[in-house]
Amino acid sequence: MRASLDPIQTLHEEPADAEVVSHRLMLRAGFVRKVAGGIYSYLPMAIRSLRKVERIVREEMDRAGALEVLLPALQPSDLWEKTGRWQEYGPELFRVSDRHERPFALGPTHEEVITDLISQTVRSYRQLPVLVYQIQTKFRDERRPRFGILRGREFIMKDAYSFSASEEDARRIYAVMQETYARIFTRMGLDCRMVEADSGLIGGNHSHEFMVLAQSGEDTVLLCEKCSWASNVEKAPEARLCPACGEPVVSRTAIEVGHVFYLGHKYSSRMEATFLDAAGKEVPFFMGCYGIGVSRLLAAAIEQSHDEQGMIWPMSIAPFRATVLPLGPGMMERAETGQVVSALEEIWPGEIYVDDREIRPGMKFQDADLRGFPYQVILGERNVEKGCGEVKIRRTGERIVASLPEIPALLHRRAATESPEA
RNA sequence: CGGGGCGUAGCGCAGCCCGGUAGCGCACUCCCUUGGGGUGGGAGUGGUCGAAGGUUCAAAUCCUUUCGCCCCGACCA
Numbered sequence: 100m101r102a103s104l105d106p107i108q109t110l111h112e113e114p115a116d117a118e119v120v121s122h123r124l125m126l127r128a129g130f131v132r133k134v135a136g137g138i139y140s141y142l143p144m145a146i147r148s149l150r151k152v153e154r155i156v157r158e159e160m161d162r163a164g165a166l167e168v169l170l171p172a173l174q175p176s177d178l179w180e181k182t183g184r185w186q187e188y189g190p191e192l193f194r195v196s197d198r199h200e201r202p203f204a205l206g207p208t209h210e211e212v213i214t215d216l217i218s219q220t221v222r223s224y225r226q227l228p229v230l231v232y233q234i235q236t237k238f239r240d241e242r243r244p245r246f247g248i249l250r251g252r253e254f255i256m257k258d259a260y261s262f263s264a265s266e267e268d269a270r271r272i273y274a275v276m277q278e279t280y281a282r283i284f285t286r287m288g289l290d291c292r293m294v295e296a297d298s299g300l301i302g303g304n305h306s307h308e309f310m311v312l313a314q315s316g317e318d319t320v321l322l323c324e325k326c327s328w329a330s331n332v333e334k335a336p337e338a339r340l341c342p343a344c345g346e347p348v349v350s351r352t353a354i355e356v357g358h359v360f361y362l363g364h365k366y367s368s369r370m371e372a373t374f375l376d377a378a379g380k381e382v383p384f385f386m387g388c389y390g391i392g393v394s395r396l397l398a399a400a401i402e403q404s405h406d407e408q409g410m411i412w413p414m415s416i417a418p419f420r421a422t423v424l425p426l427g428p429g430m431m432e433r434a435e436t437g438q439v440v441s442a443l444e445e446i447w448p449g450e451i452y453v454d455d456r457e458i459r460p461g462m463k464f465q466d467a468d469l470r471g472f473p474y475q476v477i478l479g480e481r482n483v484e485k486g487c488g489e490v491k492i493r494r495t496g497e498r499i500v501a502s503l504p505e506i507p508a509l510l511h512r513r514a515a516t517e518s519p520e521a
Numbered sequence: 522c523g524g525g526g527c528g529u530a531g532c533g534c535a536g537c538c539c540g541g542u543a544g545c546g547c548a549c550u551c552c553c554u555u556g557g558g559g560u561g562g563g564a565g566u567g568g569u570c571g572a573a574g575g576u577u578c579a580a581a582u583c584c585u586u587u588c589g590c591c592c593c594g595a596c597c598a
Binding site for chain 1: 589590594598
């Protein structure tokens with residue numbers, strides 16, 4: 100993509116109403132714009148990363164045997180009346196009426212809709228288990244939206260639901276989802292911990308959260324310094340010593356990016372969602388649900404990986420893998436520049452951001468650093484005259500001068516060792 | 522929802538106390554300059570001062586109401 104196609108400008112000055120680093124950087128780098136409190140437009144850069152996050156989530160969910168669906172955001176109130184959550188969910192549930200004054204909810208989550216669907220569809224234990232997921236915009240009228248994309252009133256979520264014929268099978272799927280989530284966050288280059296958690300309004304009696312350790316996190320987790328034990332502080336408020344091995348625990352702030360719940364019969368019994376078991380008896384589904392905050396992950400990734408100059412994207416979710424910076428007048432038009440860009444497009448199709456704007460070199464450097472593309476290919480006149488270009492590695496600041504034809508192979512090699520997960 | 526703060530040009534801010542022609546920086550347009558880390562200079566464009574009502578000869582400024590936004594606090598992906 101050419102920079103000149105995008106009208107969005109980066110901001111030199113700090114936005115006044117952004118507190119946390121991910122919010123500030125997303126505004127400054129032109130990733131998002133605020134429309135109202137807790138409501139944002141996602142601009143071209145952000146969409147690129149968002150789609151990559153979604154692709155990783157889809158690949159791993161598909162690998163786990165989940166089927167993708169798309170359920171409605173607009174949900175009739177009677178489904179929510181069935182589970183009692185029309186009352187229970189409180190003011191956080193967005194409610195709207197149609198022209199006939201019929202009440203609807205804007206879905207904050209989809210247990211009701213999916214349970215209704217599956218109970219109409221599955222009659223026999225022979226059809227079980229069923230595992231479905233979707234990636235969709237959710238609505239929650241948060242008591243306090245904040246931190247930009249981290250806690251919005253509208254956000255993108257991957258939610259999955261499992262229906263099993265036995266508790267044992269439901270717990271097996273729960274374990275599969277735990278592994279799947281770990282894979283997803285690892286592929287995204289995140290330092291993520293799984294912790295024991297409270298179940299909250301979604302319910303059930305057993306749940307784990309996936310936490311990205313970050314300064315601006317809203318949650319506090321307790322981590323054992325010796326073993327792998329970890330817990331949300333809400334779950335073990337008094338813990339000083341690890342319940343698993345007796346070593347001291349440390350407290351860290353974190354961002355919740357995923358949450359898996361064992362639901363059991365909570366929704367299936369309330370909604371009378373049943374199937375016939377092997378004995379011909381009508382029993383409620385054993386359920387689980389599994390969420391990932393897709394849009395929140397963008398902010399979490401920035402919180403965890405940035406420096407004074409700006410974002411530092413992991414390869415797997417960077418908006419572009421590399422940017423080409425032709426410096427000075429005429430450099431964009433030179434044949435060498437076109438050749439380098441085409442050669443890079445060969446190894447990474449669609450992944451090259453060419454800064455063809457007629458601006459000073461300093462601004463191109465600043466913007467490239469701010470937006471955090473993993474690799475910068477700098478084409479200055481002096482180097483190009485000698486048939487060379489300079490590669491800058493964003494994360495380390497390392498600079499390598501190489502002959503122009505060698506640059507694609509160099510990047511390919513570096514990426515293979517530096518970002519094998521991508 | 523409690524507590525605190527803020528709404529003035531696309532962004533960041535001053536002006537408000539003490540009422541009297543709406544200002545600065547960035548961005549944007551044009552000219553010159555510069556060309557490897559947000560060049561330098563010159564000339565310009567752009568604002569119903571969040572909204573409504575009130576006081577006054579006169580309101581960004583004082584009063585009332587209202588809307589919005591941000592931050593801190595009690596189970597949220």
